[in-house]
Amino acid sequence: MRYCIGVDLGGTNIAVGLIDLDGKVILQKKSVKTRAPRPCEEISSDIKDVCLSLCDMEGIELSRVEWIGIATPGIVRSGVVVSAVNLGWTNEKFGEILSRMTGRPTFVANDANAAAYAEAKWGCGVGENSLIAVTLGTGIGGGIILDGKIWEGFNGFAAELGHMVIDVGGRRCACGLRGCLEAYCSATALTGETKRMMKLYPDSLMWQVVKGDINRVDGRTAFTANARGDFAARQVIDDFVNYLAIGIANIINVFQPSVVCLGGGISGQGEELMRPLRERLKYTSFGTKDMRTRVEAAVYRNDAGIIGAGLLGIMED
Numbered sequence: 001m002r003y004c005i006g007v008d009l010g011g012t013n014i015a016v017g018l019i020d021l022d023g024k025v026i027l028q029k030k031s032v033k034t035r036a037p038r039p040c041e042e043i044s045s046d047i048k049d050v051c052l053s054l055c056d057m058e059g060i061e062l063s064r065v066e067w068i069g070i071a072t073p074g075i076v077r078s079g080v081v082v083s084a085v086n087l088g089w090t091n092e093k094f095g096e097i098l099s100r101m102t103g104r105p106t107f108v109a110n111d112a113n114a115a116a117y118a119e120a121k122w123g124c125g126v127g128e129n130s131l132i133a134v135t136l137g138t139g140i141g142g143g144i145i146l147d148g149k150i151w152e153g154f155n156g157f158a159a160e161l162g163h164m165v166i167d168v169g170g171r172r173c174a175c176g177l178r179g180c181l182e183a184y185c186s187a188t189a190l191t192g193e194t195k196r197m198m199k200l201y202p203d204s205l206m207w208q209v210v211k212g213d214i215n216r217v218d219g220r221t222a223f224t225a226n227a228r229g230d231f232a233a234r235q236v237i238d239d240f241v242n243y244l245a246i247g248i249a250n251i252i253n254v255f256q257p258s259v260v261c262l263g264g265g266i267s268g269q270g271e272e273l274m275r276p277l278r279e280r281l282k283y284t285s286f287g288t289k290d291m292r293t294r295v296e297a298a299v300y301r302n303d304a305g306i307i308g309a310g311l312l313g314i315m316e317d
C-alpha cells in the first residue's frame with residue numbers, strides 16, 4: 001500500500017488524515033487545537049506528533065509515508081506561507097520546517113486551492129485536467145486547477161473569484177469594493193436577501209419555515225419555501241441564481257474548464273440549485289452550442305482539505 005498524510009490547518013483545529021493512495025480513502029483521522037497565533041515551529045511540532053500517532057494506529061512507520069501535504073490559510077508561494085494573518089505568520093518556510101522534523105517530503109498549498117485540488121483529482125473532476133472550484137460560504141472562495149496543477153498566480157493569491165465584479169456600483173462587499181459576486185451569492189448575502197424579502201412579504205411561507213423567528217433564517221430557508229411554491233422565495237432564488245450564473249459564465253468564458261465545481265453549504269441544495277443554474281447558464285455564456293463544461297456540486301465536504309493536501313504530492317510527480 002502507498003500512504004500519504006494530509007494536514008488541514010484551520011484557525012481552530014488542525015485535522016490530519018492518513019490516506020491510502022490506492023484505495024483512495026482516509027484510513028485514520030485525528031484533530032488537535034490550533035491555538036493560533038503560534039510560531040510555525042510549534043505548530044509543525046504538533047503536526048509531527050499527530051502524524052506519528054496516526055501511523056501508530058495503523059501499525060506503520062512514518063518513513064513509509066510517501067509525503068505530507070498541508071492545506072494552510074493565507075497566501076502561499078512555492079511552499080512558503082508568505083502571509084497568514086490569523087496564524088500570525090509572515091514568510092514561513094512551513095514545508096521545509098515540517099520536512100526537517102519528519103524526514104518526509106512536504107508540500108504546502110492554500111486551503112481553498114487544496115480543496116479544489118481534491119475535487120479535481122478524486123471528486124467531481126476525476127479524470128479531467130481542468131477544474132474551477134467556487135465555494136459559496138460565509139464569503140466566496142475559489143480554486144483554479146489548470147493542466148492538473150494548482151494555479152497560485154504570480155502573487156500567490158489567484159482565484160479570488162468572490163471579488164469578481166458582476167454589478168458596477170452595486171452592493172457593498174466586505175472587501176470594500178462594490179458589486180462583487182460575494183455580495184450577491186455568498187450564504188451571507190442569500191440570508192440577507194431572504195430576510196429583506198420576508199419583511200416585504202409578511203404572508204410569505206418563509207415565515208413558516210423559520211417558525212416566525214427571523215433569526216433562524218439561513219441559506220436553506222428560501223430554497224425550502226420555494227420548493228413549496230412560495231412567490232417571495234421564488235424571487236430570492238431567481239435573483240440568486242441569476243447573479244451566480246453571471247459569475248460562473250464569466251469563469252467559463254475566461255477558462256473554459258472541464259468542470260466548474262460548486263462547494264459550500266448552499267451547494268448541498270443539489271439539483272434544486274443546479275437545475276435552474278444550468279438552465280440560466282444556457283443564456284449567459286459564450287459559445288453555448290459547443291459548451292461541454294460541466295457544472296457540478298462538490299463531492300467532498302469536511303474532508304476536502306485533508307484529501308487535497310494529501311494529494312499535493314501527486315502534483316509534484
Ligand SMILES: [Zn+2]
Pocket residue numbers: 162163173174175176177180182
Ligand atoms: Zn469584494
